[in-house]
Amino acid sequence: MKKLHLHIGSYKTGTTSIQDTLFQNRDTLNQLGYDYPGGEVNHHFSFFATQAPVEDWPRQFKSLDGNKLRSQIANYVSVLENDFNAEYEEQIVSTEYLFISNKDYVRSYIDYLSRFFDEIVVYVFIRKPYDFYRSGQQQMIKARSYLTSPQKFRYQFREVIEVWGSFCDVEVIGYERGKDSSKILCDKIGINYDQLTVPQEKSNVSLSLEQMLLLEKIQKMLYQNQENKFKSHLDLLHHVNPPFVNKAELQPEVKALIQKNHRENLKWLEDKYGVNLLDDNIDTSATAKMPVYDNERVSVREVFDIKDEKLVERYEALVIDVVLKKIVKDHN
Missing domain, CATH: 3.40.50 (Rossmann fold)
Structure with missing residues (x-):
């Protein structure tokens, strides 16, 4: 069989x-x-x-x-x-x-x-x-x-x-x-x-908050007519990953909103399959703090927690510096 x-x-x-x-x-x-x-x-x-x-x-x-x-x-x-x-x-x-x-x-x-x-x-x-x-x-x-x-x-x-x-x-x-x-x-x-032999190389490494913000800016300013198309050269940002960048974390209110909207199905999942994915640390009853969005498209800043604006600017400057050095090297 x-x-x-x-x-x-x-x-x-x-x-x-x-x-x-x-x-x-x-x-x-x-x-x-x-x-x-x-x-x-x-x-x-x-x-x-x-x-x-x-x-x-x-x-x-x-x-x-x-x-x-x-x-x-x-x-x-x-x-x-x-x-x-x-x-x-x-x-x-x-x-x-x-x-x-x-x-x-x-x-x-x-x-x-x-x-x-x-x-x-x-x-x-x-x-x-x-x-x-x-x-x-x-x-x-x-x-x-x-x-x-x-x-x-x-x-x-x-x-x-x-x-x-x-x-x-x-x-x-x-x-x-x-x-x-x-x-x-x-x-x-x-x-x-x-x-089994475990592969050593990590795949699909998550973007940092600073990388997300820069990508969003590039997409808005240069590729408005190419939405939902991956641009292979932008993957190079993965290689500009200094130690000062932050993990991208959602705002607490956004977490609460998403859990609230999925609570019924999460309870079904626990009851039927014994898988508990409800986060007891989130208070979804505090509806007054829930964000309200006017449309289906939002920005990174509207949902992610921006920890330090100076680090956002520092990362952009670092990327520009890396690119300029590469151009100079290629022309020498």
């Missing part, structure tokens, strides 16, 4: 680290009786088994050339299915692109997997909604000049869990910053994590 362990995210819960760990340990996993199929670090291309139309594709696929994408998908599926048919009775697939709640798409994906597997178990990590919001906005400011309003933000974990749960068993795991998601997932699956 063949069994698939399907890890679907959610986003911002250590997914890249999980995928790196599993991919780099494929030989060891095989020795332990498991397989991490396909030739890619992740299984993002398997999303197309949902048969979702273009408008519902993950953003990363929409910008790719159509012919090239079709060729990539065909090659990927060929390798993946070859591994699915291999002798390993337990296999692992991991992609956060399946953190979706459309029942038709999930049904199509399950129907596809059922051609190869007798049992499917879904694993999903869920984090505190305000932490999910914070981390997500740190990512999105790399592509656009604004943040999503906390008032409009919804972390739709309940819908995702309920839809997948209507087709197969779902294992819900509470994500905590500082804890190794790779180890937690391996323990749940039954893999001896101590036998």
